[in-house]
Amino acid sequence: MKVVMIEDDLELAEILSEYLKKYGIEVKNYEDPFIALSALHIEKDYDALILDLTLPGMDGLEILKKLREFSDIPVIISSARSDLSDKVIGLELGADDYLPKPYDPKELEARLKAITRRRTKPPKEPEFRIYKNRREIVYKNQTLPLTPAEYEVLSYLIEHPNQPINREELLYACESLSESASVKTIDVIVSRIRHKLGEDPKNPRYVVSVRGVGYKFVP
Numbered sequence: 001m002k003v004v005m006i007e008d009d010l011e012l013a014e015i016l017s018e019y020l021k022k023y024g025i026e027v028k029n030y031e032d033p034f035i036a037l038s039a040l041h042i043e044k045d046y047d048a049l050i051l052d053l054t055l056p057g058m059d060g061l062e063i064l065k066k067l068r069e070f071s072d073i074p075v076i077i078s079s080a081r082s083d084l085s086d087k088v089i090g091l092e093l094g095a096d097d098y099l100p101k102p103y104d105p106k107e108l109e110a111r112l113k114a115i116t117r118r119r120t121k122p123p124k125e126p127e128f129r130i131y132k133n134r135r136e137i138v139y140k141n142q143t144l145p146l147t148p149a150e151y152e153v154l155s156y157l158i159e160h161p162n163q164p165i166n167r168e169e170l171l172y173a174c175e176s177l178s179e180s181a182s183v184k185t186i187d188v189i190v191s192r193i194r195h196k197l198g199e200d201p202k203n204p205r206y207v208v209s210v211r212g213v214g215y216k217f218v219p
Contacts, residue, residue, distance in 0.1 A: 001024060001025045001026065001047045001048070001112065001113075001116060002025075002026050002028070002045060002046050002047050003020065003025055003026065003027045003028070003046060003047060003048045003049070003050060003112060004027075004028050004029075004030070004036070004039070004040065004043070004046045004048075004049050004050075004073075005017070005027055005028070005029040005030070005049070005050040005051075005078075006029070006030050006031075006033055006036045006049070006050070006051050006052055006055065006060070006063065007029055007030075007031065007050065007052045007078070008031040008052065008054075008055050008056055009052070010029075010031060013027075013029040013031070015105070016050070016105055016108065017029060019105040019106075019109070020105070020108070020109060020112075023109050025109065025112060027050075028046075031055075031056075032056070032057070033055045033056070033057060033058040033060075033063050034057060034058065036063070037063065037066060037067065040067065040070075040071060040073070041070065044071075046073055047073075047074070047112075047116050048073065048074045048075070048076065048112050048115060048116055049067070049073050049074070049075045049076070050076050050078050050108070050112075051063060051064060051075055051076065051077050051078065051095070052077075052078055052079060053077060053079040053081050053086060053090075054079065054080070054081060060077065060079065060090075061086065061089055061090060061093060064077075064090060064093045064094060064095060065093050067094075068093060068094040072094075074096045074115040074116060074118075074119050075094065075095045075096055075097075076095070076096060076097045076098070076099055076108070076111055076112065076115065077090045077095045077097070077098045077099065078099050078101060078103075078108070079098070079099075079100065079101060080100070080101040080102075082100065096115045096118075097111050097114075097115055099111060127139060127140055127219075128158050128206075128219075130155050130158060130159070132155075135148070135151050136151070137151060137154055137155060137158070139197065144196055144197070145196060146193070146196065147176075147192075148176035149174050149176050149177055149185075149189050150189055150192055150193050150196070152173055152174045152175065152176060153170050153173070153174060153186065153189050153190065153193065154193050154207070154217075156170060156173040157170075157207060157215060157216065157217035158217050160216075160217065161216075161217050161218070161219050162216060162217070162218060162219070163216055164210040164213045164214060164215070164216045165213075165214050165215055165216060166213050166214040167183035167186045167187070167214045167215075168183060169214070170186045170214060170215070171183055171185070171186055174186075174189075186214070186215075190207055190215055193207055194207055205218070206218055206219075
């Protein structure tokens with residue numbers, strides 16, 4: 001785990017860094033909040049931030065406010081300030097936890113691991129999977145019973161998510177359709193695809209009509 005800390009008490013920063021290092025947590029400390037913000041703009045691979053509130057040149061709550069304009073890094077506020085309003089404002093500004101000083105470094109270690117564990121979600125299983133070699137589309141672990149034209153239209157839409165695709169482009173993408181097919185054929189195919197997906201034709205979830213254009217796939 002890589003952690004960045006903004007703490008102007010260098011003795012405390014060293015104590016915490018040495019302790020956390022024993023548990024595989026690498027800490028980079030900045031005593032200057034302006035340099036820290038610049039570094040966080042550039043470095044995107046930190047897992048969490050330990051933020052003091054009483055800092056030279058800029059209050060920790062102001063740092064948090066600026067930070068949340070460009071980063072969602074998990075933040076633990078580490079502060080000796082006992083004012084409840086600081087804690088409330090900090091949490092409202094996007095802090096994930098508030099640890100009042102003094103505290104046992106073991107508690108900091110536990111809280112760091114807890115917030116990073118909460119933020120680390122398993123990758124979501126895709127609802128649609130395309131198997132081009134078999135010309136099949138699996139939806140919610142079930143193979144859809146698609147005709148060649150239905151497969152070609154749906155796979156083309158899936159491969160261009162959230163992009164409005166006009167009927168002519170879909171018609172051109174359908175190699176299985178005869179040359180006499182028209183754009184109206186695409187409407188029929190889309191209607192059949194929606195039926196096989198179990199969609200409400202008046203309010204489809206995935207294959208959505210785009211007025212004056214054609215259709216788009218919404219993941």
